[in-house]
Amino acid sequence: MMKQKRISDQIAEALTAMIAQGELKPGERLPAERALASRLEVSRPSLREAIQKLNSKGLLDTRRGGGTYVREGIEASFVDPLLALLKELPESRFDVLEIRHALEGSAAYYAALRSTDVDKENIKRKFETMIGKHGIGDPMDESRADAEFHLSIVEASHNLVLLHVMRGLFTLLMSSISHNLEKLYTLPRVFQPLSNQHRRLMEAVLEGDPEKARRAAQAHLVFVEESLHQIDREAENNRGQLRGIK
Amino acid sequence: MMKQKRISDQIAEALTAMIAQGELKPGERLPAERALASRLEVSRPSLREAIQKLNSKGLLDTRRGGGTYVREGIEASFVDPLLALLKELPESRFDVLEIRHALEGSAAYYAALRSTDVDKENIKRKFETMIGKHGIGDPMDESRADAEFHLSIVEASHNLVLLHVMRGLFTLLMSSISHNLEKLYTLPRVFQPLSNQHRRLMEAVLEGDPEKARRAAQAHLVFVEESLHQIDREAENNRGQLRGIK
DNA sequence: TCTGATAATTGGTAATACCAATTTAAGATG
DNA sequence: CATCTTAAATTGGTATTACCAATTATCAGA
Numbered sequence: 001m002m003k004q005k006r007i008s009d010q011i012a013e014a015l016t017a018m019i020a021q022g023e024l025k026p027g028e029r030l031p032a033e034r035a036l037a038s039r040l041e042v043s044r045p046s047l048r049e050a051i052q053k054l055n056s057k058g059l060l061d062t063r064r065g066g067g068t069y070v071r072e073g074i075e076a077s078f079v080d081p082l083l084a085l086l087k088e089l090p091e092s093r094f095d096v097l098e099i100r101h102a103l104e105g106s107a108a109y110y111a112a113l114r115s116t117d118v119d120k121e122n123i124k125r126k127f128e129t130m131i132g133k134h135g136i137g138d139p140m141d142e143s144r145a146d147a148e149f150h151l152s153i154v155e156a157s158h159n160l161v162l163l164h165v166m167r168g169l170f171t172l173l174m175s176s177i178s179h180n181l182e183k184l185y186t187l188p189r190v191f192q193p194l195s196n197q198h199r200r201l202m203e204a205v206l207e208g209d210p211e212k213a214r215r216a217a218q219a220h221l222v223f224v225e226e227s228l229h230q231i232d233r234e235a236e237n238n239r240g241q242l243r244g245i246k
Numbered sequence: 247m248m249k250q251k252r253i254s255d256q257i258a259e260a261l262t263a264m265i266a267q268g269e270l271k272p273g274e275r276l277p278a279e280r281a282l283a284s285r286l287e288v289s290r291p292s293l294r295e296a297i298q299k300l301n302s303k304g305l306l307d308t309r310r311g312g313g314t315y316v317r318e319g320i321e322a323s324f325v326d327p328l329l330a331l332l333k334e335l336p337e338s339r340f341d342v343l344e345i346r347h348a349l350e351g352s353a354a355y356y357a358a359l360r361s362t363d364v365d366k367e368n369i370k371r372k373f374e375t376m377i378g379k380h381g382i383g384d385p386m387d388e389s390r391a392d393a394e395f396h397l398s399i400v401e402a403s404h405n406l407v408l409l410h411v412m413r414g415l416f417t418l419l420m421s422s423i424s425h426n427l428e429k430l431y432t433l434p435r436v437f438q439p440l441s442n443q444h445r446r447l448m449e450a451v452l453e454g455d456p457e458k459a460r461r462a463a464q465a466h467l468v469f470v471e472e473s474l475h476q477i478d479r480e481a482e483n484n485r486g487q488l489r490g491i492k
Numbered sequence: 493t494c495t496g497a498t499a500a501t502t503g504g505t506a507a508t509a510c511c512a513a514t515t516t517a518a519g520a521t522g
Numbered sequence: 523c524a525t526c527t528t529a530a531a532t533t534g535g536t537a538t539t540a541c542c543a544a545t546t547a548t549c550a551g552a
């Protein structure tokens with residue numbers, strides 16, 4: 001006979017399912033503890049224990065006097081330790097690029113094999129959005145649109161675990177932006193080939209050519225890596241010249 | 247003026263520090279809730295909330311009537327959401343294999359480029375351990391030794407982010423063992439080529455041939471994937487036959 | 493209409509009681 | 523003396539109640 005699960009675990013699971021199924025959306029506020037405990041017919045401490053569990057997992061966010069909310073970025077449990085690592089070791093972002101090279105090559109390959117018409121429309125939309133963001137504002141916005149374009153391709157691969165991992169990696173990169181990544185979007189000699197590569201990648205996926213898609217994704221990542229190395233070197237040289245003047 | 251942290255967070259942090267500093271060792275038992283709450287001069291519900299947080303993070307393990315223990319294996323924070331996913335969708339383990347295909351190909355490539363003498367000795371040791379475990383006991387032990395062999399190659403790639411991701415994926419697989427994975431070690435027609443592939447992978451890394459290492463890693467993963475598919479089909483056929491008898 | 497004060501709501505902490513599961517200790521039996 | 527069974531003690535789990543602290547909403551006055 002199976003042991004009965006503790007009530008707090010059952011509540012945590014139910015809430016997790018509601019978040020996973022979209023019944024509870026990022027940013028949405030839960031009912032007040034007393035009301036929710038009453039509705040679920042459990043005691044408030046049991047509910048609190050469940051909520052604390054999910055706070056700890058990064059799924060919920062509770063503000064004293066202000067209510068409990070579904071967190072906006074749900075990958076925190078994966079990201080936090082890596083974020084600490086990136087803080088300590090800025091070179092780790094090249095580690096991330098190496099991983100992206102491997103994973104996005106695969107993502108593009110499987111996307112070319114598996115994408116549905118809906119996926120393809122989504123990829124096109126994200127590409128247009130990304131192009132539309134160029135030059136008109138915050139490079140952060142461009143960076144976000146870029147990430148969303150790439151994630152649309154990962155979605156089209158229909159590998160849920162890969163999507164989870166890639167979401168975590170992109171969240172990580174967005175959080176650690178500060179290492180000249182914006183230069184990718186503001187330097188014309190970089191942005192133009194970057195944009196062409198994005199287009200080539202999209203076209204390969206839309207044509208359903210897996211090997212071409214893989215190569216396009218990997219060439220793109222190699223270009224990003226080399227561009228960042230170069231931008232780093234130029235920034236280093238600029239610092240050297242400033243020292244000479246002072 | 248900084249907001250004062252909630253008491254349960256302070257307790258959770260203190261306990262985490264004690265674990266990190268070795269004051270509390272894996273497997274060790276905490277004092278009883280009432281005693282610990284009294285010692286810390288907090289209420290028992292506050293302490294319980296802290297303990298539930300750490301249970302949720304995989305740092306502690308609480309047994310009703312039996313006490314609270316420091317957990318033995320500590321990578322759970324990455325694993326839990328994916329574990330839930332794997333429970334819901336057993337096919338996700340093939341998603342994981344697709345990712346391993348991409349990541350371990352890269353890991354082997356960079357390991358062949360970057361491994362030090364220490365790395366190479368470690369890889370050899372893990373290989374010998376894995377071979378030594380074959381057939382003499384629990385297939386779980388073999389599975390663990392297999393994971394450690396692969397992780398030794400990831401370590402030799404000197405990509406810290408990749409190591410973090412791969413550790414998480416292996417912990418995930420170990421936790422979700424139940425889908426005929428042990429058959430990989432107990433079926434001679436599977437184990438023999440598997441073992442040869444492991445050897446070939448190791449040799450390519452030791453020779454410092456990156457492309458050969460990548461191909462060896464990827465061939466190995468393809469073989470694992472196909473073997474699991476086949477084992478699944480046979481299990482399905484066996485179930486069909488049992489139905490016929492009953 | 494805007495601002496400040498007050499009331500209401502919400503989360504945080506504590507104390508207490510009791511139930512359920514596990515562990516330990518004591519007693520009986522061979 | 524060793525082993526088994528039973529009872530007691532210990533431990534975690536749940537619930538109720540009370541009160542404090544922070545935030546939000548509402549109301550009154552300028």
